[in-house]
Structure formats: structure tokens, C-alpha cells
Amino acid sequence: MRFIDEARVFVHAGKGGDGAIAFLREKYRPFGGPAGGNGGRGGSVIFQVDEGLSTLLDFKYQPRLIAKDGEGGRGKEQYGHGADDIVVRVPPGTIVFDEESGKTLADLVMPGDTAVIAQGGEGGRGNMHFASSTRRSPRIATPGTAGEQRWIRMELRLVAEAGLVGIPNAGKSTLLTALSAARPKIAAYPFTTLAPNIGRVSISNDESFTLADIPGLIEGAHKGLGLGIRFLRHIMRTRLIVYVLDAADDPASAFKTVHTEIAAFDPMLAERLAIVALNKIDLLDAPEVTKIARKLRKLTGLEVFPISADKSEKLAPLVAAIARMLHTMDQPAHVATEL
Template structure:
């Protein structure tokens, strides 16, 4: 199924039913009085998160959702039936934004979580509510109120613990294939990854984390160039970023140091919060260097970049260094979880 991570839909709740203006009519009871029933409440529209979905592709075909209208009230104090609610199932990780105002209405991050996006109209009152000692035959009723109606923009942001960040052909897809069961497309040309891929990395018994492969970024991505800007929002869900750098680019004119600096600048332009997220440097494709040249080349690149954080040298193709990387990532994620639990306590 084609990956779709943003779509606009229209939701409309049901109107409330009108109240009834009715009078009791029975033999031998000439002055029965008002007995008009109330209308039924309109149905509401809900969104519900389902972990069985991983894309918004289904919304390409159906984009309008409406709940039932409440029935009108009837005589003999009979109320109208309330309209049925409509539940729209969306993937876990869906952010709901009102299209007209840009206001975020909710963020569905757990399976079964529900969000009310259009409230049904209130029921109208029958004339039985308006009788009094001075008004024994009221003909007043109230109409049901309209249900809410709005356009919603649904944005799917993948839920992952670790995000892979890098230029096109940095080897992100090769790495996620090496450490997980995910099988993203790999080729010797840029932009082979057209949508995020998720892989579960198993480190040991009861130890695993989810890794996200995001399409590569190029200069000007924050302003809309290339494919990666469309998916940068997915990285905001992650807790740790792995910045992959092609340490031995096939193009001699390509500079790994300049690529790393340019990508960091694009992150800062897109989101200061994303740029401030913890980021580890991963030098990839070291299998293309002789064994005795790898360590000096690694130190040279790190020094030229002025990198201060953790640094790993790996080969996604051969798997060299990936075990240590994944083990340390798992340890850091567990440390983050423990720190978060301590702060909550």
C-alpha cells in the first residue's frame, strides 16, 4: 500500500432533532394538556487510533464523514431517537489539525485512544416543557441545534525510538536492513527511499527498539527542496537521532564534512527543537577503506567536523560495528526512560 502521511478530510456531526408541539387527545379527557416530546441529540464524529494501520492511504478515496441526525420528538411525550456516532479509524501517531485555523486538536499516540472532532447538535425541547399555570396550552418548542462541521488535516508522524538522518545515499536503508528485518529499497543512486521505513532492532531478550529510515535531505530542504522536508516532522517523534555520514563518497567532489554541516543547518532552519535533540555521528561505508586507514580517517573527519558527541564507525553493508552501535543505543534509550520516570515521580 502506498505510504500517505498527510490528508484533509471533512467531518460533520448530526443536527439535533426538533421538539414536538403536541397535545394529549384521549376520550373523556377534554383538556389533556401538552405532551410534545423532545428531539434526539445529533451523533458526533470521533477519531480512534488503531495500531493495525500504518498509513493514511485509505483516506484518498473517502474524505467526507457524517454522523446521523437526531429524530424529531413526537406526541405522548415520546423523545426522538438520538443519531448514531461515526468513528473514523486512523493510525497511531496521527496529529489532528483544524485546516482553517491551524489549531492542533489532538495527538493520538496510543492504541484505542479517541478524540471528539465534531460534536453532535443538542436536542430541541417539546412543548411539555413550556406549560405553566398561566400558559396551559403552550405551542412553543425549540429546534435542535446544528452539529459541528469542519475540515481536518490529518498528519501521520511515525512512532520510533531512533531516527536515521543523512544525505541521499548515506546508507540509511542499508543500515536498517542490516540491523532489523525491514527491507527498504536499496540502490546505487540517490532518493531510493521515498517514504519512511520502520524496523524493530532486537538487542537481547526483552530488549528492542524501533528505528525509522527517513528519506535523505539535501541543501534547501527546510525551504522545500528534495523529498526529506516532507518527512522531517517524523523525526520529532524520536528520542535519539543517528546522523549518518558517507565517510567515503563515490563522488570525489563530495565533502563529508560539508555535508554534515549543511544537514545540521537544515535541521536548525526547520525546527530548533529538532536541532537540539540528542544526535550521534555514525560514519558509514568504512568497508571501502583499507583496515589500516580507517582509524586515522575517522579521527580526521571527526576533528574537521568539530564533533563533540558520540562517534561510531560502521559498515552497513558488512555489518561491522553495527552490533556495538545498537547495544549502546539500547542502553541510552533505557537510561532516557529511567530519567523520564524519575522526573515524573
């Protein structure tokens, strides 16, 4: 399945049915009376999160979502039927913007979350509602109101507790594969990963966390170079950033590049809780690894965990540290009080 994280869609809710003008003609009621019923409500366009989805691909092939109009009112005080709503399934992490105003219409994260993207019109009132002591045979009814219509822009930002970031070929996909059941494409050339991948890392039978592999970032990514902004924004959903650095390829420079690009894209992201996975230590001698790790701790101010994703070595301390940091973030802050 192709990973599509942007889509442009036209949504059009149904118009409400018109109210009816009708009069009752029955035996023993020679003059009858107003009996026009109300129109039915137009269908709305509703988005609902489905955790089984992971792409906006369907919207590339269905760029128009149009709900049906409500039925008009009928005689004998009968109301028109309301139209069914269109309930559209979207993946977790979908943000919906009004294209014209730029306003955020919905931010759908959790499974089952719903949002009305285009509200159906209300049905009109029939003439049965306009009778009075002075107006016994009103020939008045109101039309149904129009349903909302707009062009919307959709963005998908993956939802994960921790995100792997780094320059191309740092070993992020290999690390995700080593830690979870995810199977991203892995090859010995840059930009192998062309779409974010997500996997679940098990700590025990009762505890786990989600881990996302963000495609490689290069200098100028915040300006759109490489895979650019398209994937930088996926980092915004992660609670913890894991910098994956190649121990054998100037990790200090790689960290500066990635950290600078993240800060340029969103300064708040650069301040997010983070940790360093110093990868590919199997290519170096142990003393050299220790020296590099010490240098990185001083440079970044972050915890540094030397690992080999390819050999699945020393991964347990890294996983434990990620779990501990996520757990700490879940704890309520303790507020000191004066006695």
C-alpha cells in the same frame, strides 16, 4: 500500499433532532396535556488511533466525513433516537488542524487515543418541558442545534524512538534492514527511499525499540528541495537522532549539510540527543576509519560508531549505545536536596 502523509478532509457532525409539539389525548383526560418529546443528539465525528495503520491514503478516497442527524422528538413523551457517531481509524502520529484557523484539534499518538473532531448537535426540547401552572398547553418546542462542520488538514508524523537521517545513499535503508524485519526499497541511486520506513529492533526477548528510516536530506531541504519539509517533520517524533554517514564520501561535509538543514527547519531538533553511525567502513582501511572517526567526534561532539550495514559488521555496539541512550532518557532526573 502508497504512503500518504497529508490529507484534506471535510467533517460534518449531525444536527440534533427537533423537539416535538404534541398533546396527549386519553380517556378520562379530556384536556390532555403537552407530550412532545425531545429530539435525539446528532452524530459526532471521532478519530481513533489504530496501530495497524501507517498511511492517510484512505482519506484521499474519502474526503468527506458526514455523520447522521438525530431523530426528531415524538408524541406521548417519546424522545427521538440519537444518531451513531462516526468513528474513523487513523494511524499513530496523526495531527489534525482546523484549516481556517490553523488551530491544532488533536495530536493522536498512542493506540486507542481518541478525539472528537466535530461535535454532534444537541437535540431540541419538546413542549412537555414548557408546561407550567400558568401555561398548561404550551405550543413551544426548540429546534436541535447544528453539528460542527469544518475543513481539516491532517498530517502524519511517524512515531519512532530513534530516527536514521543522512544524505541520500548513506545506507540508512540498508542499516534498517540489517537491524530489523523492515524491508525498505534499496538501490544504488539517490532518493531510493521515497517514504519513511519503520522497524523494530530487538535487544533481548524483553527489550526493543522502534527505528525509522527518514528519506535522504539535501542542502535546501528545509526550503522544500529534494524530499524537503514533507519528511523533515517526521524527525520531530523521534527521541534520538542517528546520523548515518558514508565513511568513503566526505562524512564531515555530509554531517554539516544534514545538521544545518535540521536546525533551519527546527532549531530545537538540532539540540536533540544524537549519535553517529559511520557507515561503509568495509570500503576503507582500518587506520583510515579510525582517523575519520576521531575527526568526526571532534567535529560533532557526538559518539561515533564505525559500522558496515551492508556486511552487518560492528552493529552490536551501535544498537547497545542507542538502547543505553534511550534508557537514560527514560530515567527520572535526580534532584539534589540540601540536608
